[in-house]
Amino acid sequence: MTSDQIKALFRQRGMTFTRWAEENGYTRNEVYRVLNGQAKANYGKAHEIAVKLGLKSGTVAA
Numbered sequence: 520m521t522s523d524q525i526k527a528l529f530r531q532r533g534m535t536f537t538r539w540a541e542e543n544g545y546t547r548n549e550v551y552r553v554l555n556g557q558a559k560a561n562y563g564k565a566h567e568i569a570v571k572l573g574l575k576s577g578t579v580a581a
Contacts, residue, residue, distance in 0.1 A: 520573045522554045543571060 520528075529536060540550040545568055552558040553568045560569035569575040 522556070522574060525554065525572050525574065543568075 529539070536550050536554070537547045540547045545564065549558070549564055550568055550572075553560050553565050553572070553574065558565040560566050560575060566575070566577070567579045570577045570579050
């Protein structure tokens with residue numbers, strides 16, 4: 520999915536990215552950096568966020 524598709528899905532569900540970030544243990548800024556392409560999301564938290572949001576395929580290390 521693209522970031523625009525994810526944003527539309529969140530709007531459709533009435534969920535905020537701030538709430539999603541809190542529920543998943545991330546900061547709002549970390550999530551927005553991934554969504555807006557400021558973080559490349561190749562590894563670390565940014566990668567985890569991208570995978571959990573559906574921006575990237577892959578797995579999240581335990």
